[in-house]
Amino acid sequence: MQLVIIGGSDAGISAALRAREIDPSMEVTLVVADAFPNYSICGLPFFLSGEVTDWRTLAHRSAEDITQQGIRLLINHTATAIDPERHIVTVLNQQQQCVDLPYDRVVIATGATPIRPVIDGVDLPGVFLLHSMADSFAVDTYIREKAPQSALIIGGGYIGLEMADALTLRGINVTLVEHHPTVLKTVDTAFGSMVADELQRHGVTVISGTRIEHISPQQDHLYVQGTGGFSHTADLVLAAVGVKPASSLAKQIGVETGKHDAIRVSRFMETNLPHVYAAGDCTETFHHVLQASTYLPLGTTAHKQGRIAGENSAGHPKAFHGSLGTQVLKVFDLAIARTGLREDEALAAGFAPFTHDAIHWDHKVYYPGAHKLRIRITGDRNTGRLLGAQMIGHWHSEIAKRIDIFATALFHQMSVEDLSELDLSYTPPLSSPWDPVQMSAQAWVKEVQTLEVKV
Amino acid sequence: MQLVIIGGSDAGISAALRAREIDPSMEVTLVVADAFPNYSICGLPFFLSGEVTDWRTLAHRSAEDITQQGIRLLINHTATAIDPERHIVTVLNQQQQCVDLPYDRVVIATGATPIRPVIDGVDLPGVFLLHSMADSFAVDTYIREKAPQSALIIGGGYIGLEMADALTLRGINVTLVEHHPTVLKTVDTAFGSMVADELQRHGVTVISGTRIEHISPQQDHLYVQGTGGFSHTADLVLAAVGVKPASSLAKQIGVETGKHDAIRVSRFMETNLPHVYAAGDCTETFHHVLQASTYLPLGTTAHKQGRIAGENSAGHPKAFHGSLGTQVLKVFDLAIARTGLREDEALAAGFAPFTHDAIHWDHKVYYPGAHKLRIRITGDRNTGRLLGAQMIGHWHSEIAKRIDIFATALFHQMSVEDLSELDLSYTPPLSSPWDPVQMSAQAWVKEVQTLEVKV
Incomplete structure (x- = not known):
């Protein structure tokens, strides 16, 4: 079985590794447009800041790591066409020659490209x-x-x-x-x-x-x-005004696109064409709370979708559980995180959202170094269901993994109230007997009850 | 309705606050043996280290905060007897006089006492x-x-x-x-x-x-x-050789005890006597994975059990979901955490446990300040179910809230494999596209599959 994967970033590499893991007899070819397979694009700002002193360390894996997994790696090869009838991907190699790669399954993982803003002078040097x-x-x-x-x-x-x-x-x-x-x-x-x-x-x-x-x-x-x-x-x-899915190669052969022109995929990462899969920033993303597709390009999702595409293309049916749009960002000393839906998004999706905004210490304030963190919980006031959370605070306040508690709760459709039942860890230097996640949940419940009384 | 609560630490205060919250007409009396209601016992080592400069800051709440909630606070009052027939708690006040407190409901939250080791000379000065x-x-x-x-x-x-x-x-x-x-x-x-x-x-x-x-x-x-x-x-x-439940007052009136002489309670924190509830370190704890009672005195659990006791004694039936024994400890620069069962505990409980030990970076190693953390995942090799996790690493490696991802997963009986489906947050300074929690889960699954092939 020959698997050709177009794209060597998060989704493509994940698909390749997973397919080989599921079925070591698969012949996997990875077509990478540049010379940098499996580089951490998310790491570029830290390279430009000087914090990453050697750009080579940005690679999640070296080319050698990849080929050692039995993956045929074609760097500086650009896929120019797919023939879904004859099952062939045509690539332009380093010598600018066209080469045909036959496939049984193909995964399109062409990622996204930055949006070039419509501004006079955007092409100027500098x-x-x-x-x-x-x-x-x-x-x-x-x-x-x-x-x-x-x-x-x-x-x-x-x-x-x-x-x-x-x-x-x-x-x-x-x-x-x-x-x-x-x-x-x-x-x-x-x-x-x-x-x-x-x-x-x-x-x-x-x-x-x-x-x-x-x-x-x-x-x-x-x-x-x-x-x-x-x-x-x-x-x-x-x-840096956003990205758009690199879906033109797919569209050439009649692959359907949807939101933001991203490739439409099933939960099994299948496109509308047989044997043609897609994953990562070029595709739509199934949203776990919305239970619908959206466009939400994130590295974490690309890894998951790629893995699922690899699994399915190797003949092992597996569905993508969906994204919650969980993300965290560090800016100077702040970490800012979110998961699930914001109030406006929840409202648009037909929920009856209510949002509570709370400030708590990240750990017992008597222990040195406590920072305040702020949590916005959004839940459905009719059903009590947790819909989303946002958190901001010092980047050492375990914001990233606190948002993950919410993300894990959302995955299981928990109610806001039940967050208080979770047995979370505590020691004075690192939390409170009720974690801020739980204190904010309790405050949400109390406020919703107060609103009900008023109504 | 009169509620008398014996004990002013985590469970007692939580019960008092919750009962008043549920039913503001409840007359709540809190009997506290010393002058320090709602103090953070977990904070004592940080007071003795000098890190906490004023011991008063160890109070989760001041006495004023408590009385402002409409709770009658009797400090330096020791409960000496309970009469379950006449519904009276007898206390010894500061003047060493006996006072009778009538009750409709009583919550025993007498906590635990340190075990005095049998050592010659343990009573010496120093x-x-x-x-x-x-x-x-x-x-x-x-x-x-x-x-x-x-x-x-x-x-x-x-x-x-x-x-x-x-x-x-x-x-x-x-x-x-x-x-x-x-x-x-x-x-x-x-x-x-x-x-x-x-x-x-x-x-x-x-x-x-x-x-x-x-x-x-x-x-x-x-x-x-x-x-x-x-x-x-x-x-x-x-x-410091451990604690034992302070259950003697309860036993005097025929309250049943179980493991380690801790008070036996239902999921509603009821004892075997009508209108007599118990919560916190003096009681048994229902374990969520074992689905059985054990003795696991922890401040987090005491808060939860107290809250449940308060809720039920105020006439609002609510069951305790159970503890996972989630805990974290900071020792110098290390954080050590666990949740759920260790392999030996899982084996004793009739599971078929397998444990995988993995080492991962807490965030992308190209970003400065990365530390290694070590995770031991225990799952059932027959069913694939997650049973427990242990983690150790630098105390800034978000160990505490990473163990909480496992705790939230355990609460929902997740399989180890499904941990990879969780949409967890990522930015290079704070994690990896697959969080260490997920990388260790993937390694567990792979290793169990390898074992199966061998067998």
């Missing part, structure tokens, strides 16, 4: 997008050679915020411009404002509610103009 | 047990007045280990003697050895496999002798 290793090297080289004193970042999402942190750490004066009213629109505005405060506390200028429209060269600098009369001069401009 | 605020003040005063240079701790359990850390921090030379082969027998010996190494790395002398038999005065010091020819001179001796 203006960068950031997604691939190559992008990252280009930014790094530019910083080394030009020693920019200032940078303007377009976009206050994950990458924009991490890059604001990274470039500040590298001694560059950063201005971050977001067209939404607050940065990090994946969390509620109250948390977005706290993130903006944290940026400003570290010297980053944050401009929100402003859309960049024009970039032009001005002597050795870049002159950037936006809505509301915004203008700013910077030595480096970085655009 | 030899201490540690459980109450009074014990703690006595040790503190002794240290201030006598400035001991050296201490010998008997017992390598939670309190013994935390006190070894605390006294070392206070500049005292510590020797810790444990009669088991390794310290911290609540976790597997491999982890116990790592804890012993951590103690020794910080200058504590650890002697295991030795039972202390005799303490005698020697000039200004204490001469301590044990099995195997052990002898040691110290200025201070602290015995």
